[in-house]
Amino acid sequence: MARIVMKFGGTSVADVDRIKNVARRVKTEHDAGNEVAVVVSAMAGVTNQLVDYCRQVSPLYDAREYDVVVATGEQVTIGLLAMALQDLGVAARSWCGWQVPVMSDGVHGKARILEIDTADMVRRMKDGQVAVVAGFQGLGPDNRITTLGRGGSDTSAVALAAALQADRCDIYTDVDGVYTTDPRIVAKARKLDKITYEEMLELASLGAKVLQTRSVEMAMKHRVRVQVLSSFVDAPGTLVCDEDEIVEKELVSGIAYSRDEAKITLVGVPDRPGVAAAIFGPLSDASINVDMIVQNVSEDGTSTDLTFTVTKADLDRAVKVLTDKRDELKFARLVPDSNVVKVSVIGVGMRSHAGVAQTMFSALATKGINIQVISTSEIKVSVLIAEEYTELALRALHTAYGLDAA
Amino acid sequence: MARIVMKFGGTSVADVDRIKNVARRVKTEHDAGNEVAVVVSAMAGVTNQLVDYCRQVSPLYDAREYDVVVATGEQVTIGLLAMALQDLGVAARSWCGWQVPVMSDGVHGKARILEIDTADMVRRMKDGQVAVVAGFQGLGPDNRITTLGRGGSDTSAVALAAALQADRCDIYTDVDGVYTTDPRIVAKARKLDKITYEEMLELASLGAKVLQTRSVEMAMKHRVRVQVLSSFVDAPGTLVCDEDEIVEKELVSGIAYSRDEAKITLVGVPDRPGVAAAIFGPLSDASINVDMIVQNVSEDGTSTDLTFTVTKADLDRAVKVLTDKRDELKFARLVPDSNVVKVSVIGVGMRSHAGVAQTMFSALATKGINIQVISTSEIKVSVLIAEEYTELALRALHTAYGLDAA
Numbered sequence: 001m002a003r004i005v006m007k008f009g010g011t012s013v014a015d016v017d018r019i020k021n022v023a024r025r026v027k028t029e030h031d032a033g034n035e036v037a038v039v040v041s042a043m044a045g046v047t048n049q050l051v052d053y054c055r056q057v058s059p060l061y062d063a064r065e066y067d068v069v070v071a072t073g074e075q076v077t078i079g080l081l082a083m084a085l086q087d088l089g090v091a092a093r094s095w096c097g098w099q100v101p102v103m104s105d106g107v108h109g110k111a112r113i114l115e116i117d118t119a120d121m122v123r124r125m126k127d128g129q130v131a132v133v134a135g136f137q138g139l140g141p142d143n144r145i146t147t148l149g150r151g152g153s154d155t156s157a158v159a160l161a162a163a164l165q166a167d168r169c170d171i172y173t174d175v176d177g178v179y180t181t182d183p184r185i186v187a188k189a190r191k192l193d194k195i196t197y198e199e200m201l202e203l204a205s206l207g208a209k210v211l212q213t214r215s216v217e218m219a220m221k222h223r224v225r226v227q228v229l230s231s232f233v234d235a236p237g238t239l240v241c242d243e244d245e246i247v248e249k250e251l252v253s254g255i256a257y258s259r260d261e262a263k264i265t266l267v268g269v270p271d272r273p274g275v276a277a278a279i280f281g282p283l284s285d286a287s288i289n290v291d292m293i294v295q296n297v298s299e300d301g302t303s304t305d306l307t308f309t310v311t312k313a314d315l316d317r318a319v320k321v322l323t324d325k326r327d328e329l330k331f332a333r334l335v336p337d338s339n340v341v342k343v344s345v346i347g348v349g350m351r352s353h354a355g356v357a358q359t360m361f362s363a364l365a366t367k368g369i370n371i372q373v374i375s376t377s378e379i380k381v382s383v384l385i386a387e388e389y390t391e392l393a394l395r396a397l398h399t400a401y402g403l404d405a406a
Numbered sequence: 407m408a409r410i411v412m413k414f415g416g417t418s419v420a421d422v423d424r425i426k427n428v429a430r431r432v433k434t435e436h437d438a439g440n441e442v443a444v445v446v447s448a449m450a451g452v453t454n455q456l457v458d459y460c461r462q463v464s465p466l467y468d469a470r471e472y473d474v475v476v477a478t479g480e481q482v483t484i485g486l487l488a489m490a491l492q493d494l495g496v497a498a499r500s501w502c503g504w505q506v507p508v509m510s511d512g513v514h515g516k517a518r519i520l521e522i523d524t525a526d527m528v529r530r531m532k533d534g535q536v537a538v539v540a541g542f543q544g545l546g547p548d549n550r551i552t553t554l555g556r557g558g559s560d561t562s563a564v565a566l567a568a569a570l571q572a573d574r575c576d577i578y579t580d581v582d583g584v585y586t587t588d589p590r591i592v593a594k595a596r597k598l599d600k601i602t603y604e605e606m607l608e609l610a611s612l613g614a615k616v617l618q619t620r621s622v623e624m625a626m627k628h629r630v631r632v633q634v635l636s637s638f639v640d641a642p643g644t645l646v647c648d649e650d651e652i653v654e655k656e657l658v659s660g661i662a663y664s665r666d667e668a669k670i671t672l673v674g675v676p677d678r679p680g681v682a683a684a685i686f687g688p689l690s691d692a693s694i695n696v697d698m699i700v701q702n703v704s705e706d707g708t709s710t711d712l713t714f715t716v717t718k719a720d721l722d723r724a725v726k727v728l729t730d731k732r733d734e735l736k737f738a739r740l741v742p743d744s745n746v747v748k749v750s751v752i753g754v755g756m757r758s759h760a761g762v763a764q765t766m767f768s769a770l771a772t773k774g775i776n777i778q779v780i781s782t783s784e785i786k787v788s789v790l791i792a793e794e795y796t797e798l799a800l801r802a803l804h805t806a807y808g809l810d811a812a
Contacts, residue, residue, distance in 0.1 A: 016459060053422060053486055054485075054489060058490060058493040065488045067485075069481070075478045075481070079472070079473075079474035079475035080460065086464065086467075143505060
């Protein structure tokens with residue numbers, strides 16, 4: 001017997017039949033003697049419709065009223081799922097965010113959960129009642145409805161699991177787990193049985209859209225064991241857990257990529273103190289996030305080349321901001337390039353093993369792929385390469401790190 | 407300067423354009439220096455869709471979860487209307503039932519409002535903020551969402567007006583007021599400037615679907631001045647108010663009809679004490695409501711005929727209940743008839759004037775219309791006639807009581 005939180009996203013509750021399917025899944029866990037809380041999203045498409053209404057009424061809508069409108073999506077789902085469970089003979093009750101309550105800060109539209117009072121819910125769960133909880137929503141300090149921002153239901157589920165001290169938080173989605181890399185590109189990609197929080201966090205922020213980054217951060221902070229699994233296939237998924245739970249650690253757990261990058265090179269920048277601040281200050285003021293940065297060694301001691309990346313969406317604005325400052329920055333040329341991809345190898349094992357980066361560089365060199373920028377963290381090595389090599393690089397690295405499925 | 411409650415039904419907020427139109431109406435009252443609270447229904451069609459979801463999930467759905475689902479309809483409208491008001495520069499804030507709170511009993515699906523705490527709302531209204539309140543919903547004793555039953559938004563508005571001690575409660579709808587009779591049948595029907603609570607109550611319960619009966623009862627109890635007017639036409643409507651406010655009382659204010667009646671005659675019922683109880687007891691046990699009852703004078707002192715009416719929807723069940731008891735009730739024949747209509751003349755003036763009923767009987771006799779059953783109350787005379795005479799009877803009575811428009 002365990003206490004578990006199950007979370008189902010919008011595609012898993014897209015219509016009445018799928019809601020009934022979810023009810024059957026919940027019943028199975030409940031019948032096994034578990035205490036179960038279920039967190040659900042709005043039926044697929046509903047939130048978009050509600051957001052669209054808001055935009056039609058007022059382009060500059062009040063975020064507090066936006067929250068009132070969009071929070072109804074999850075409210076419909078909890079009522080219907082509670083009914084579907086009762087119809088299967090399972091005692092169930094719905095909980096809106098304000099009823100639990102899920103206390104949040106007052107930043108409407110992207111609130112953060114502060115505290116969840118689960119006393120009443122726990123009492124009812126111990127009596128065998130399934131708690132059906134609206135994801136994505138909370139109650140602000142002024143007694144008004146808040147929402148956590150798009151994708152916030154993952155965070156709701158993990159926060160609830162933490163508050164309930166649940167044994168596990170199962171995130172049901174439309175993929176059946178976390179893979180060593182994108183299986184649409186690398187046919188030999190393997191589903192991972194387990195992955196550490198740290199690795200999942202890197203994967204999540206690097207574009208593997210399985211879990212929302214904030215939910216992984218929260219799981220890591222509160223040590224919530226999160227399982228990612230399919231709501232349509234009945235099979236174990238991937239457990240995101242503490243490093244200690246993983247007996248056989250791999251050197252590299254996964255290979256991620258992001259096509260969302262663009263590169264800017266400033267050629268002939270004066271090589272003097274303060275030049276980096278002069279360049280990145282205006283970008284920061286324009287809310288443009290800079291990721292990788294490389295400053296080349298100056299050849300003549302008077303000028304240097306500076307290369308960095310921004311998101312593709314920010315590229316045009318970044319070019320304009322810098323061009324406007326050209327007189328002040330005194331660079332010779334600005335070379336933008338959006339035909340790049342960031343490829344990263346991730347693994348907690350590399351903390352204690354040398355040579356991980358070298359394996360990457362060799363594998364890419366063997367395939368004739370030029371590395372444009374490199375950045376590293378404790379558990380990650382990222383390189384920027386020309387976009388056309390994406391598939392070739394992923395396959396080569398997957399093999400080089402011994403990740404290919406047998 | 408006054409404090410007013412404005413209520414807009416589903417057709418008045420059916421889409422974004424109509425919500426913006428409502429916002430302009432509210433702005434006009436607000437700009438005139440009034441303190442304004444607005445009560446709104448769900449966008450037309452939304453509640454039906456939500457009810458349909460519930461039925462699809464579980465035919466025997468839990469009323470508590472039903473309330474969770476259907477209450478979202480009004481929640482969407484309040485958020486959108488608050489935004490639309492803000493967009494016009496009017497300070498506004500939405501209020502769900504649980505936020506006010508509108509405390510109700512725990513009879514989910516058809517709850518009754520117990521108390522409305524308006525302290526916070528009044529403070530904000532005095533500061534110039536328009537309160538946009540979800541109709542149709544409340545908060546039960548167990549901190550769960552309740553709904554008041556279909557059409558409950560009228561009741562919400564009147565209850566809020568009572569709690570706010572509002573000067574007026576304006577019910578905006580798709581008709582422009584209360585008429586002396588159905589203008590689709592009688593071309594000379596006139597819009598009434600004023601009507602008493604008592605008369606409106608009779609009209610409402612007799613099928614003039616302008617206001618929900620419960621809302622009129624509540625208005626009468628708390629002496630809330632209710633105005634019925636069109637949300638599409640800019641003109642005064644009909645004021646439902648205390649008798650004292652009406653200087654020139656008419657003998658008869660309106661003529662109502664209901665096609666929702668069916669007649670049952672039991673021929674040859676033994677004429678002995680207890681027979682009425684023996685007949686109407688089983689009908690009551692089956693939750694069948696009996697309206698008009700006439701017992702004919704017994705000719706031979708041993709048997710009598712009994713005629714009464716039920717709703718058309720209950721006719722078949724009523725016939726079955728009585729037929730099943732035939733051995734016990736010992737009637738000779740049961741004659742059902744659903745081709746009847748109930749026509750009623752209503753007016754507080756008839757309290758102090760004789761001859762009102764006689765005018766009715768004469769007018770119908772002149773047109774050759776046979777009266778099958780008669781019932782009267784202090785301010786009403788109702789007759790049951792063959793349905794085919796509906797239009798003829800309404801026009802004759804409208805003329806006979808001097809109600810025709812000039």
